Amino acid sequence: MLEKIDLSKTIDKREYKDKIKEQSERLGELQRKLKDANIPVSIVFEGMGASGKGTQINHLIQALDPRGFDVYANDKSSKEERMRPFLWRFWTKLPAQGRIALFDRSWYRQVTMERFDGKIEACAIEGAYKDIQSFERQLTDDGMVIIKLFLYISKKEQKDRFQKLESSKSTSWRVSLDDWRRNKEYDRFLGICEEMLENTDMDYAPWTIIEATDKDYAAVKIMTHVADRLEEAYHLRLIRGERKEKEVPIRTKEYQNGVLSGVDLTKTLTKEEYKREIDVLQERLDELHSQIYLLKIPVVLGFEGWDAAGKGGAIRRLTSHLDPRGYKVYPTSAPNDLERVHHYLWRFWNHMPKSGHIAIFDRTWYGRVLVERVEGFCSENQWKQAYQEINEMENHIGNAGAVVLKFWIHIDKDEQERRFKARQENPQKQWKITEEDWRNREKWDEYEEAVNEMLVRTSTTYAPWIVVEGNCKYYARVKILKTVVEALEAKIKESKKNP
Amino acid sequence: MLEKIDLSKTIDKREYKDKIKEQSERLGELQRKLKDANIPVSIVFEGMGASGKGTQINHLIQALDPRGFDVYANDKSSKEERMRPFLWRFWTKLPAQGRIALFDRSWYRQVTMERFDGKIEACAIEGAYKDIQSFERQLTDDGMVIIKLFLYISKKEQKDRFQKLESSKSTSWRVSLDDWRRNKEYDRFLGICEEMLENTDMDYAPWTIIEATDKDYAAVKIMTHVADRLEEAYHLRLIRGERKEKEVPIRTKEYQNGVLSGVDLTKTLTKEEYKREIDVLQERLDELHSQIYLLKIPVVLGFEGWDAAGKGGAIRRLTSHLDPRGYKVYPTSAPNDLERVHHYLWRFWNHMPKSGHIAIFDRTWYGRVLVERVEGFCSENQWKQAYQEINEMENHIGNAGAVVLKFWIHIDKDEQERRFKARQENPQKQWKITEEDWRNREKWDEYEEAVNEMLVRTSTTYAPWIVVEGNCKYYARVKILKTVVEALEAKIKESKKNP
Structure with missing residues (x-):
């Protein structure tokens, strides 16, 4: 190719x-239009060393309003980044609606440079391709232009x-030994890039090759292409009024019982049984906490x-005996502005734990298929898509070595009523109970159906649901x-076997 | 002492x-009250190694609603952190209004452990004490409880x-050689701590000594003390209705002319002159950009x-020839929710550049003494306090090795009118001009007075104002x-002399 x-x-x-001049004016105008239409844009610059990525990015941003974009240079990952799942550093940098992110190298590092360097195993x-494909599919499904x-x-x-570059004192530091290695073995690197292009040229996120020998030619082609894509998206x-929606599959009633x-x-x-058991378990968990820290195992615990x-x-x-430096509780409420x-x-x-740390989510990303589904805060398509999206995320995190457990704490309707009333009568706990709690209760059956579907469709080997009586x-x-x-003990054992 | x-x-x-039990209930209630009153709280845990900071923090947070606090463990600074002014890592972690931040070690590392290790020069x-004092004063003036x-x-x-700790396999890693060194030279470390306590025990942010031999005693004392301080703040x-305000000095008219x-x-x-000069300067700046990168000099440029x-x-x-990986433009508009x-x-x-990078601010922190002053978006006290606060910030950044320059671009009222009208007539530029621009124009004299005062009170040797015709x-x-x-050349020369 x-x-x-x-x-x-x-x-x-x-x-x-x-x-x-012509394309700059067009880009400026399109940027304002896409901002008003709340469309996020990610522009990825990949390619050969010294092909002029930096120069071209600078060209492009001269045409843009600096209030609306960010440039991210993705060098070798930092220590903080390596302590997290691979996609974390990119997820956290994604543009908000109406903004543009420019990536100088990107999530393609792994399947290009790192593969060339032998840092990723053949198997x-x-x-990695699958992760990239689902990452880009999730984002474009959500309305992003890539x-x-x-x-x-x-x-x-x-x-x-x-x-x-090497001949001048002020630029010689820009050329590394790695750069020369990729030049010496140019054909091998090119082959790797070709395979990458073939595997990730998706209709929702296509690649465009830029002939970059003549920098002026490349600049015009890039600006024109970016403007064309933005115009098309706008x-x-x-035309569709709202964001593009997929076909809706027919909804079944199979999850009612x-x-x-x-x-x-x-x-x-x-x-008495409780006191005896809980003390032992809490101390044991504290010991395991030290071990997962030393073995660099991340742990994600979700509570619904x-x-x-x-x-x-x-x-x-769960946390009363733990070192607070090694765990964090993230309560999930309605999303803020950002x-x-x-x-x-x-x-x-943003909250995925680094290796050796525990993240505990009090309510989770499952809000998408629970409250957002039942209350209509997202479209039917959106929550139907979410099962796969969530499985993909948990799979990615699990592959990065994390223990992922999700707990559904189950009570019946009578028990809930008893507890609501007890809270209302206790001045220390009154603040915990609101009108909304009583309202949610009226939709018990709809929630139950949603919970049943969630439990079936997202309980996986890498991230099981545990229903708690x-x-x-x-x-x-x-x-x-x-x-x-038990899950930590199993993981620690496995991890000691295959370090 | x-x-x-x-x-x-x-x-x-x-x-x-x-x-x-008693203090936990009190703390839970106070946390809710302070949240409603929008009061931010920072709690600093310092002290001897193995004095139980982690355990005590965990005790305290068990009494708190996890939706309202964050715990920060401040180990040795990371590479990212060392590339920025010392206070950066703490500024960026400060709690929002109504939230509580708990710091396990803090901005006191520098004047305790690092001093003990000889990592900070005696002079x-x-x-460092001065920086800490003004940091805490700025925050408490803004309503924070420390x-x-x-x-x-x-x-x-x-x-x-x-x-x-060393006798058990699962905890022995917690004791480092540094810990033992501080134990061997306990008296020297204690002396350093005493001096630190004496120098930073301010009425707005006092120290409390916790006798930590008996962990239970310490837990009760900490919880009671924190609850007392929160109650007092509430x-x-x-009583004062609004946040505490300082006395207002009499306002003079000295800055009108x-x-x-x-x-x-x-x-x-x-x-012709312009084209000739600008080309040379842009190329020169690109060369200097490489040099400041290699010499790790951060650069802050503010435009008003x-x-x-x-x-x-x-x-x-300024940016058209620069490598976009090494500079960033931050446009400042009305603050967002966060x-x-x-x-x-x-x-x-949050946007202070790391070493070797340039941050360009299109409008700056001087909004406090310009638009916020003139439009009444902050109180008279607040903008009057701001001159010193801003000087302290710029001084801190300058001391960390940064070049800090601020440009006031000046035009007269007639020239502004010509430009406004030209914008209105150009379809490409109409979006740039709004009703608000015309309204601001009516307050020209008030703005001029504010600019004059700003230029006089915040043009310093470490961060000069340049008035641009x-x-x-x-x-x-x-x-x-x-x-x-010229400023970069001077800094580079100085930096090569004293690396």
Whole structure:
């Protein structure tokens, strides 16, 4: 594919000036339009070393209003970044609605430079492509425009540029040994890039090759292409009114009598049994906390359940003996301003724990298929898409070595009523109960259907759901602690075997 | 001072349980009250190694609603952090209004552990105390409650605890060689801590010594003390209605005829002169950009000026030849949700460049003494306080090695009118001009007075103001570029002399 590209293309100075002026004005206007239409844009610059990515990015941003874009240079990952799942550093940088992010190198590092360097195992390449594909699919489904540019120069041109850079004292530091290695083995690197282009040229996020021998030619092609893509996105949005929606599959009623109806809520523990067990488990968890820190294992624990099911109390028992430097509780409430203008998973990505740390989510990303579904805060398509999106996220995190557990704390409707009333009568706890809690209760059946579907469709080997019988708080707390302890023990054992 | 402390204090189990319950309830309620009153709280845990900071923090947070606090462990600074001014890592973590931040070690590292390790020069200690004092004063002036706890144990107790930790496989990694060094030289470390306590025990942010031999005693004392301080802060806010305000000094009219009236706006350059000079300067700046990157010099450039004075155009000429990975333009508009609930300098601290990088601010923190002053968006006290606060911030950044330059681009009222009208007639530029621009124009005299006062009170050796004659855009752009080039050359020369 790449060998067919004509790298001798040029443009004369006069035509260049006219086109740049024309496209700059077009880009400025389109940026304002896309801002008003709340469309986020990601522009990826990949390509050969010394192909002029920096220069071209600077060209492009001269045409843009600096209030609306960010440039991210993705060098080798930092220590902080390496302690997290691979996609974390990119998720956290994604543009908000109406903004543009420019990536100088990107999530393609792994399948280009790092693959060339032998830093990723051959068997992991397919998985990396799959991660990239679902990442880009999730974002474009959410309305983002992704523009991917590959800047291409020949082996000889690259060599000349490296030599020129090296000849000046003020630029010689820009050329590294790695750069020369990729030039020496140009054909091997090119082959890797070709495979990457073939595997990730999706209709929702296509690649465009930029012939970059003549910098002026490249600048005009990039600006024109970016403007064309933005214009197209704007018109699509205008025509469809709202953002593009997929076809809606027919909704079934199969989840009305599901998992929850079979849960045995009579399970109990006496106070004495509880005290004996909980003490042992808490101390054991504290020991395991040290071990996962030393073994650099990240842990993600999600808590969902009916209002007043006892999530807060269970989390408190879980954390009471832990070192606060090694865990963090993230309560999830309605999204704030900044969260609202990002993909719904963005705020959770921001909180993914680094290796050796525990993140506990009090309510989670499952809000998409629970409250957002039932209350109509997102469209039917959006929550239907979410099962796969969530599985993909958890799979990615699990592949990065994390323990991922999700707890649904279950109580019945009568028990909830008893607890609501007890809270109302206790002055210390009155603030915990609101009108909304009573309103949510009226939609119990709809929520139950949503929970049943969620449990079936998102309980996976890499991130299982644990349904916790919650009518007896003692029983629930012990079961949760025991499950966490056992999962950590298993992971630690596995991790010692295959370090 | 510390030797007078009785470290043998204890509490019996029964009393402990009652008190913890009582204080926990109090804390939970106070947290909700302070949230409603929008009061931010920072709690600092400092003290001896193995004095139980982690355990005590975990105790305290068990009493708090996890939706309202964050815990920050401040280990040795990361590479990212070391590339920025010392206070950056703390500014960026400050709690929003109504939230609580708990710091496990803090901005006191520098004047305790790092001083002990000889990592800070003796002559820099006084400066570090001064920075800490103004940091805490700025925050408390802005309504924050700062609670500082020093956990104290004896040399023998510390040794026993280290030995106990080392005796177990799962905890031995917690004791480092540095810990043992501080135990061996306990008296020297204690002396350093005493001096720190004496120098930073301010009425607005006092220290409390916690006798930490008996963990239960310490827990009760900490919880009671924190609750007392929160209650006091809440009552002060209730009584005064609004946040505490300082006395207002009498306002003078001395700045009505100030710096601006003496600016010679007839200075011009022809198009030919401009083209010749700007090309040379832009190339030179690109070379210098490489050098400051290699020498790790951070650069902060602030742009202020009348509407339509040409800030955007000047910034564009400044950046057009630069590598986009090494500079960033931050346009400042009205604060967003998150910015509004923090100190007004917080959002600028977030954007302070790392070493070797250039941050360009299109409008700056001077909004406090310009638009916020003139439009009444802050109180008279607040903008009057701001001159010193801003000088302190710029001084801190300058001391960290940064070049800090601030440009006021000046035009006269007639020139502004010409430009406004030209914008209105040009369809490409109509979006740039709004009703608000015309309204601001009516307050020209008030703004002029504010600018004059700002120029006099915040032009310093470490962060000078440059007034740019802006009626001729060519002249203005060249002057700005030339000033930046000369300042970088001077800094580079100095930096090579004293690396």
